[in-house]
Amino acid sequence: MALHRKDKRGGVEERMLSVNPLYARGGESTEVPRFRLPDGPMLPDTASQIVRDELMLDGNARLNLATFVTTWMEPEADRLMAGCFDKNMIDKDEYPQTAELEMRCVNMLARLWNASGGAEATGCSTTGSSEACMMAGLALKRRWQHERRASAESTARPNLVMGINVQVCWEKFCDYFEVEPRYVPMEGARLHLNGEEAVKRCDENTIGVVAVLGSTFDGSYEPVAEISAALDELQERTGQDFPIHVDGASGAMVAPFLDPDLVWDFRLPRVASINTSGHKYGLVYPGVGWIVWRDAAALPEDLVFRVNYLGGEMPTFALNFSRPGAQVVAQYYNFLRLGFEGYRAVQQECRDVATYLSRSIAELKPFELVTAGEELPVLAFDVKDRVGSFSVFDVSYALRERGWLMPAYTFPKNREDLAVLRVVVRNGFSRDLADLLLEDLSRTLPRLLSQPAPLHDAASAAYHHNAYRRSPSAKEGK
Ligand SMILES: Cc1ncc(COP(=O)(O)O)c(C=O)c1O
Numbered sequence: 001m002a003l004h005r006k007d008k009r010g011g012v013e014e015r016m017l018s019v020n021p022l023y024a025r026g027g028e029s030t031e032v033p034r035f036r037l038p039d040g041p042m043l044p045d046t047a048s049q050i051v052r053d054e055l056m057l058d059g060n061a062r063l064n065l066a067t068f069v070t071t072w073m074e075p076e077a078d079r080l081m082a083g084c085f086d087k088n089m090i091d092k093d094e095y096p097q098t099a100e101l102e103m104r105c106v107n108m109l110a111r112l113w114n115a116s117g118g119a120e121a122t123g124c125s126t127t128g129s130s131e132a133c134m135m136a137g138l139a140l141k142r143r144w145q146h147e148r149r150a151s152a153e154s155t156a157r158p159n160l161v162m163g164i165n166v167q168v169c170w171e172k173f174c175d176y177f178e179v180e181p182r183y184v185p186m187e188g189a190r191l192h193l194n195g196e197e198a199v200k201r202c203d204e205n206t207i208g209v210v211a212v213l214g215s216t217f218d219g220s221y222e223p224v225a226e227i228s229a230a231l232d233e234l235q236e237r238t239g240q241d242f243p244i245h246v247d248g249a250s251g252a253m254v255a256p257f258l259d260p261d262l263v264w265d266f267r268l269p270r271v272a273s274i275n276t277s278g279h280k281y282g283l284v285y286p287g288v289g290w291i292v293w294r295d296a297a298a299l300p301e302d303l304v305f306r307v308n309y310l311g312g313e314m315p316t317f318a319l320n321f322s323r324p325g326a327q328v329v330a331q332y333y334n335f336l337r338l339g340f341e342g343y344r345a346v347q348q349e350c351r352d353v354a355t356y357l358s359r360s361i362a363e364l365k366p367f368e369l370v371t372a373g374e375e376l377p378v379l380a381f382d383v384k385d386r387v388g389s390f391s392v393f394d395v396s397y398a399l400r401e402r403g404w405l406m407p408a409y410t411f412p413k414n415r416e417d418l419a420v421l422r423v424v425v426r427n428g429f430s431r432d433l434a435d436l437l438l439e440d441l442s443r444t445l446p447r448l449l450s451q452p453a454p455l456h457d458a459a460s461a462a463y464h465h466n467a468y469r470r471s472p473s474a475k476e477g478k
Pocket residue numbers: 068127128129130131133167169212213214215216247248249250277289
């Protein structure tokens with residue numbers, strides 16, 4: 001969300017918004033202020049027509065290949081959500097059944113991620129993975145503080161170890177909650193964290209290690225089991241015990257269905273917590289996320305608040321107080337509607353389309369795959385070095401002419417030389433759409449190849465992978 005906007009002369013824009021005289025009913029104004037509350041009301045039809053006109057310039061969500069977030073749900077889900085728009089998640093006493101559905105979802109996820117069965121799972125819904133990651137980080141920090149205080153050691157300099165490819169929410173967590181971020185840079189073909197590099201950065205002030213199941217940059221899974229084994233080995237040598245949080249914003253709703261043999265979840269005793277975005281491969285409209293802890297002991301009791309619930313108390317842990325209930329209801333609908341086999345089928349179709357796209361793009365001579373959509377259904381590809389006439393940024397611009405939003409961006413520290421295009425295949429991105437995209441991509445190639453030199457570079461890119469980072473130095477922990 002923009003905090004403020006200035007016009008070219010440095011002042012806030014004062015231009016009025018003109019209302020088409022056909023929309024304005026008798027006596028209504030034909031101009032409304034943009035940044036000031038209008039003096040009086042207008043008819044609902046007039047207001048909604050003005051808003052609809054404003055929104056016309058937004059891109060087509062289904063052609064948005066940049067987002068991981070759900071852009072289509074079934075009409076039944078739309079209707080259910082519309083019926084729940086008025087429910088506030090925090091009012092557990094007023095809406096006990098919505099609270100019950102939330103807990104059912106948490107328990108379903110805990111079992112999907114192999115938490116030791118039996119007891120009621122510890123976890124909750126959030127507005128998205130960002131809030132879930134903040135809460136996971138806070139639990140790690142508080143656990144570390146308790147342990148340090150118990151042995152009369154300083155709690156002044158907590159740090160968190162993670163790959164430089166983490167999503168910006170981890171940079172925010174470290175900044176907002178005063179934890180030193182220890183980023184592992186990329187190196188050569190290693191585009192995410194591994195065990196060896198994680199271990200090198202851990203010390204007595206480390207609150208935990210974040211492993212990402214699937215990297216936002218290229219959709220690759222970080223090797224959670226290998227990172228865990230390296231930390232086991234470190235513990236044997238030094239006695240130091242570091243928990244892992246798995247940021248499964250996307251992958252925690254993909255791997256259980258498509259990669260059952262991949263061990264990345266609570267089967268690893270070191271995994272303390274896992275988050276996912278219900279609004280990504282959980283297939284719900286934004287914003288709902290989920291966080292589950294291994295057990296109640298992994299979430300320090302002193303972070304938990306109590307709210308009224310059916311005449312009793314319900315433990316809660318959240319950053320926001322009020323939150324919409326509709327998304328949680330829609331998540332429960334999806335869980336019922338699809339079941340394990342339904343989710344497996346949807347994610348498999350996404351992976352099939354992603355690998356079909358990557359194979360076809362690799363056949364177009366100028367491109368080279370960085371990832372092929374075999375982990376998250378996400379593919380990243382760059383332009384071969386010997387192609388001097390165009391850049392990935394040129395491709396992104398060219399595809400925009402047909403309405404496709406395909407982001408191009410450079411990788412972070414030590415691979416700033418690598419610039420890629422990324423496609424996120426989501427539910428609803430059919431093989432037909434993939435063929436249309438391939439046709440459009442092929443059609444642009446002769447023109448791009450005939451350019452004397454690239455026209456766009458990273459500086460002119462419309463999409464910045466982490467545009468909201470405050471500064472590169474903050475990211476490097478300097
Ligand atoms: C790995 C990862 N973590 C966290 C997030 C933040 O998720 P949300 O948008 O649900 O807050 C994202 C978003 O893309 C992500 O890819």
